[in-house]
Amino acid sequence: MPKYILFGSYCENALEKRTPYRQAHLDGLSKQKEQGILITLGPTKDNTKVFGIYEAENRETIKELIENDPYWKNGIWTDYEIKEWIQAF
Structure with missing residues (x-):
């Protein structure tokens, strides 16, 4: 099955602004992980970018999950x- 990478950006003051949505966000990620779609996802240390690796049938599946x-x-x-993404090693 194809693998995909996600590169994205966070808004300004994301740590404060995410608070009301954090648990729903984490619950959704847990479900994706259980289904074997999400391999890993997380922010950069400075919390300006997000990076993820997914495994899915197609790009549209990942786009739908993100949106x-x-x-x-x-x-x-x-x-x-x-x-x-082509995983070489």
Whole structure:
């Protein structure tokens, strides 16, 4: 199954602004992990970017997951890019 990487950006003051949406965000990620779609996801140390690795049938599946995430819907994530990834090692 293809693997995809996510690169995205956080809004300014994301640590404060994410608070009302954090539990729903984490619950959704846990469900994706249980389903075997999400491999890993997290912010950069300075909390300006998000990086993730997914495994799914197609790019549209990942796009739908991102755009239904509370962080995207509420402006915590401000942009993103999905690329198919070839895991060499």
